[in-house]
Amino acid sequence: MKVILVTDIFGHTTHLNEWVIRLSALGAKCHIISPYEYPSPEFEHDQLAYEYYTAQGGHDVYRQRLLDQTQLLQRADLIIGFSAGASALWHFCSQTFANALPKTVLFYPSHIRNQLTLTPKLPTEIIFASHEPHFSVDEVMASLAHQQNDKLTLTKSAYLHGVINPASQNYNLQAAELFFNFIAQKIIQRD
Numbered sequence: 001m002k003v004i005l006v007t008d009i010f011g012h013t014t015h016l017n018e019w020v021i022r023l024s025a026l027g028a029k030c031h032i033i034s035p036y037e038y039p040s041p042e043f044e045h046d047q048l049a050y051e052y053y054t055a056q057g058g059h060d061v062y063r064q065r066l067l068d069q070t071q072l073l074q075r076a077d078l079i080i081g082f083s084a085g086a087s088a089l090w091h092f093c094s095q096t097f098a099n100a101l102p103k104t105v106l107f108y109p110s111h112i113r114n115q116l117t118l119t120p121k122l123p124t125e126i127i128f129a130s131h132e133p134h135f136s137v138d139e140v141m142a143s144l145a146h147q148q149n150d151k152l153t154l155t156k157s158a159y160l161h162g163v164i165n166p167a168s169q170n171y172n173l174q175a176a177e178l179f180f181n182f183i184a185q186k187i188i189q190r191d
Contacts, residue, residue: 001028086107
């Protein structure tokens with residue numbers, strides 16, 4: 001199974017490499033797309049990562065990076081996005097060519113709050129944070145639910161934004177393992 005991981009603002013991290021090793025042991029062939037050239041810079045905390053991400057062009061540049069990788073994305077069986085990567089994927093999933101793409105799982109894509117009129121053309125599962133400081137998760141979920149799109153699945157988790165990434169202030173090992181196992185099951189079941 002070919003799996004693509006689209007990173008958050010921290011980019012291609014050691015932690016993500018650990019996920020790749022573990023997913024590979026389950027039979028996945030993984031590829032990482034980051035907003036930065038490899039190797040990604042290392043950041044001490046979320047704010048420094050966000051400032052660097054913004055200075056590098058932010059969401060517009062990241063969306064373009066995904067468009068530049070369209071052929072790679074079309075050969076995948078599963079695409080997983082985290083935070084900024086998930087937000088960039090949300091835009092990408094709404095493009096007319098996206099119906100040729102596989103299933104997509106988006107973890108805490110907070111910037112889709114500014115793109116609620118977009119409609120994914122492929123099976124898209126969104127896992128929201130329990131709370132976001134800049135918007136109401138419940139209102140965004142309600143707005144998306146009104147699309148009545150059978151390709152869209154919405155879940156509100158019990159955890160905060162960034163819970164999977166050890167570099168994030170909201171990191172939670174137990175939750176990160178829970179979400180890793182969630183992805184692992186998709187790979188094992190080829191779902």
